Amino acid sequence: MKTKYILGALIVANASLPSEAFANRGYQPGNCAVYAEMAAKTIKADSRVTGETQTKSVKVLTVYSDHLNGVVKAKMPETYQQAKGFGWDKAKVDQMMKDGEAAIRAGFHSGTMETDKIYTDHLLAINNCAKASSMAGDIGRDDANAIGEVMGDVFAQIAGGS
Secondary structure (H helix, E strand, O other), X not given: OHHHHHHHHOOOOOXXXXXXXXXXXXXXXXXXXXXXXXXXXXXXXXXXXXXXXXXXXXXXXXXXXHHHHHXXXXXXXXXXXXXXXXXXXXXXXXXXXXXXXXXXXXXXXXXXXXXXXOOHHHHHHHHHHHHHHHXXXXXXXXXXXXXXXXXXXXXXXXXXOX
């Protein structure tokens, strides 16, 4: 269980993987925090997402991202301690996190995606993060369901619905 949090706190990603692969990488709170932040910014820039759907989704994703950043921050002392077992000092862990975050940001939109558009792949990844966050006890089931509902509303708009 403790090793799980090292892996969860160390943001390890591969920028060459498309966003749909992100949805299948396993739950890592730091990765999901960055992904939610990027999704919120993209939704805000996406002209297809408007009105209350845009306002609510940006708010929900921002709160979710901030919360997960708090989860990671709270576990960092334990992570640094456990990382010593791998021969990693604080500077190494911090650099790995910085590199991983940069990779997630760089890989958020694949080469075929427009950077001012949110895609179904992104919504799926956020929904999977929310479900996994709930299963890990980092958010409640009602919160995960609310995130899923909001992502459904975004999907309806980008798919040409309401």
